[in-house]
Amino acid sequence: MKRIALLGMPNTGKSTFFNRLTGSVARVGNWPGITVDLLDARILLGAQMVEVVDLPGIYNLHGYSEDEQVVRHFLEHNPVNLLCVVANAAQLDRQLSLVLQLKELGLPMVLLLNMMDEAKRLGINVEQEKLEKALGVPVIPLSAKNGQGFPWAKSMLEKSLQGTEARTADPANFAHDDALEHALEKLVNDTVHTPIQLTPTLTCRIDRTLLHPWLGLPLFLLSMYLLFEAVYTVGTPLQDGVEWLLGLAKQQLVEPVLAGASPVLKSFLLEGVYNGVGTVLSFLPIIVLFFLFMGVVEDSGYLSRAAFLMDAFMARLGLDGRSFVMQLMGFGCNVPALMGTRVMRSRGLRLLTMLIIPFSLCSARLQVFVFLTTAVFSPRTSPFVLFSLYVMSFFAAFLTALLYRRRLPNSEPLLLELPPYRLPTPRQMMHRGWHEATHFVRDAGGFILLGVVAVWFLTHYPFNVTPAGVDTLAGQIAGWMSPVFAPLGIDNLMSIALLFGFVAKEVVVGALAVIYGTSEGALAGIIATHLSWIEAYSFMLFVLIYTPCLSTIAVLKQESKSWLFTTLAVVWPLTLAWLVSFIFYQVATRLSA
Amino acid sequence: MTLEQLPVGHKARIASLEGDESLRARMFALGLRTGREVAVIRRARLGGPLQIRIGSTDLMLRRTEARLIRLEEQSPATIRTASSAG
Numbered sequence: 312m313k314r315i316a317l318l319g320m321p322n323t324g325k326s327t328f329f330n331r332l333t334g335s336v337a338r339v340g341n342w343p344g345i346t347v348d349l350l351d352a353r354i355l356l357g358a359q360m361v362e363v364v365d366l367p368g369i370y371n372l373h374g375y376s377e378d379e380q381v382v383r384h385f386l387e388h389n390p391v392n393l394l395c396v397v398a399n400a401a402q403l404d405r406q407l408s409l410v411l412q413l414k415e416l417g418l419p420m421v422l423l424l425n426m427m428d429e430a431k432r433l434g435i436n437v438e439q440e441k442l443e444k445a446l447g448v449p450v451i452p453l454s455a456k457n458g459q460g461f462p463w464a465k466s467m468l469e470k471s472l473q474g475t476e477a478r479t480a481d482p483a484n485f486a487h488d489d490a491l492e493h494a495l496e497k498l499v500n501d502t503v504h505t506p507i508q509l510t511p512t513l514t515c516r517i518d519r520t521l522l523h524p525w526l527g528l529p530l531f532l533l534s535m536y537l538l539f540e541a542v543y544t545v546g547t548p549l550q551d552g553v554e555w556l557l558g559l560a561k562q563q564l565v566e567p568v569l570a571g572a573s574p575v576l577k578s579f580l581l582e583g584v585y586n587g588v589g590t591v592l593s594f595l596p597i598i599v600l601f602f603l604f605m606g607v608v609e610d611s612g613y614l615s616r617a618a619f620l621m622d623a624f625m626a627r628l629g630l631d632g633r634s635f636v637m638q639l640m641g642f643g644c645n646v647p648a649l650m651g652t653r654v655m656r657s658r659g660l661r662l663l664t665m666l667i668i669p670f671s672l673c674s675a676r677l678q679v680f681v682f683l684t685t686a687v688f689s690p691r692t693s694p695f696v697l698f699s700l701y702v703m704s705f706f707a708a709f710l711t712a713l714l715y716r717r718r719l720p721n722s723e724p725l726l727l728e729l730p731p732y733r734l735p736t737p738r739q740m741m742h743r744g745w746h747e748a749t750h751f752v753r754d755a756g757g758f759i760l761l762g763v764v765a766v767w768f769l770t771h772y773p774f775n776v777t778p779a780g781v782d783t784l785a786g787q788i789a790g791w792m793s794p795v796f797a798p799l800g801i802d803n804l805m806s807i808a809l810l811f812g813f814v815a816k817e818v819v820v821g822a823l824a825v826i827y828g829t830s831e832g833a834l835a836g837i838i839a840t841h842l843s844w845i846e847a848y849s850f851m852l853f854v855l856i857y858t859p860c861l862s863t864i865a866v867l868k869q870e871s872k873s874w875l876f877t878t879l880a881v882v883w884p885l886t887l888a889w890l891v892s893f894i895f896y897q898v899a900t901r902l903s904a
Numbered sequence: 905m906t907l908e909q910l911p912v913g914h915k916a917r918i919a920s921l922e923g924d925e926s927l928r929a930r931m932f933a934l935g936l937r938t939g940r941e942v943a944v945i946r947r948a949r950l951g952g953p954l955q956i957r958i959g960s961t962d963l964m965l966r967r968t969e970a971r972l973i974r975l976e977e978q979s980p981a982t983i984r985t986a987s988s989a990g
């Protein structure tokens with residue numbers, strides 16, 4: 312099968328073109344020696360099947376970033392028939408340097424000048440025929456977002472593939488070529504005509520407000536808050552809807568079918584497998600929505616502005632402005648925030664950001680805290696208690712960054728493009744949401760299901776005792792763990808709830824109801840009589856900081872591709888949770904004694 | 905003079921780029937090249953990054969990186985860019 316490699320700088324709309332070209336058939340391919348996810352798709356081009364591989368966006372073929380090494384490795388080891396290079400027509404003065412470097416490889420090439428509409432708006436004029444002649448490759452103007460020029464590009468790819476043979480690139484051709492700089496200058500002067508002084512565009516005017524020295528940050532926080540609100544205003548009813556449907560299906564379909572099954576099998580299938588599937592599915596609406604809205608923010612160019620605003624503070628923690636954006640995202644749900652760190656190129660920076668995100672007080676933990684604070688504290692003190700937990704959340708994250716910034720060094724010099732503001736198209740947004748949803752179900756789904764089944768087993772075996780009681784495996788483990796949890800003021804019954812919380816924090820309240828053998832409605836009263844405020848707060852501190860839910864761990868593994876890092880991301884929060892609860896409980900009991 | 909010292913709203917030509925090779929290659933790829941004109945659009949507060957403009961491209965970079973970009977000395981009558989913002 313013939314193969315096309317898709318190349319270009321970041322922010323050229325390369326992925327948009329890829330999506331338009333391949334529809335939704337793309338999958339993550341496996342390539343020997345390559346550790347990052349490369350999307351590839353098989354499509355019918357004319358009369359033949361062609362494989363299209365979307366290589367990471369790079370600025371330079373000679374560079375040393377991970378992405379640049381991936382591209383070189385790919386081209387050296389995988390035969391390719393045709394290079395399809397996407398360039399941003401509005402920035403040809405610097406984008407052509409990559410084109411010239413790629414041309415040195417001697418492989419057949421088609422150059423797509425994307426964002427022609429934007430270039431025209433900026434008054435930039437590209438002489439397409441002259442450029443074609445100078446480069447010796449077909450040049451096609453395009454707007455991948457609106458689809459203008461797309462059929463032309465597609466037929467040109469088909470035409471250029473004819474009679475080609477798949478070849479790998481010769482490593483010798485990757486060597487630096489100083490003559491290129493001179494060639495570039497001449498090429499740009501001959502073919503690209505830019506207005507001498509650009510009029511202050513809309514972007515400039517928006518920047519004046521959004522990057523304002525005093526208003527910039529509050530405005531950014533406000534827009535994040537609104538985005539966050541939007542995700543949950545729309546997402547929570549959807550999530551409830553999914554849960555309602557699952558409950559209905561359970562009642563009407565699954566339970567009648569299982570009526571004749573043995574109690575153990577029934578419990579396994581309903582409380583283990585079915586609840587596991589339910590956990591995965593109920594995460595879906597939030598994930599899809601989050602990526603829809605995040606896609607808008609990301610494509611709009613606002614994220615790089617936020618990075619600009621927050622960088623001074625985050626740099627002192629070994630992070631950068633983008634880490635802060637992702638941390639805020641984590642207050643909704645840690646899972647999509649972790650997936651969002653993909654925009655970072657330095658591995659140290661990305662891992663450090665992934666290490667702090669799980670401390671963000673997500674909406675699932677908020678449910679537990681709202682329940683416990685209202686049960687144990689007076690209405691006057693409850694808001695203050697909740698606020699203190701938010702403060703703790705930031706404290707834990709920043710402390711972690713300070714402690715690990717040397718071990719996960721951020722080697723990335725912050726040199727980012729501030730692209731002009733852009734409006735996303737609905738098609739692009741839908742595509743993004745769909746892709747992330749399938750990615751999540753496929754990669755994290757199995758892990759979550761397995762975890763839920765494991766916890767079911769722990770809390771139900773041996774089968775002849777009360778589920779989740781002290782005689783079950785979980786109860787016994789809690790017994791062994793009691794020397795660990797007793798100094799925190801967390802008794803055996805409560806530590807079983809922590810075990811449930813390992814799967815998903817949403818389960819904690821329900822688990823407490825099962826453990827105390829009561830309904831969720833009557834639980835608040837029972838908790839209030841069982842727990843002192845110090846014990847309750849110590850428990851909440853532990854819930855806030857300790858191991859994020861199974862979904863988060865699954866995604867930590869999926870994104871880091873490292874068991875070592877995943878282990879650290881589980882063990883360190885556990886340690887910190889224990890220390891913080893310990894210090895709080897010991898100091899508070901002594902002070903109040 | 906380095907780019908870090910260039911006042912907001914002023915522009916100057918790049919004389920040379922310092923720093924390790926991979927950073928220089930990245931600067932080159934983003935359009936920061938010897939002889940090109942660069943303007944400082946704004947600075948973030950508290951020692952934060954700079955926003956600069958080369959041709960039609962806006963970039964942000966930290967002051968540490970800006971210190972690596974040497975500028976050509978110019979006549980006292982520096983030109984204020986039309987599109988600059990405070």
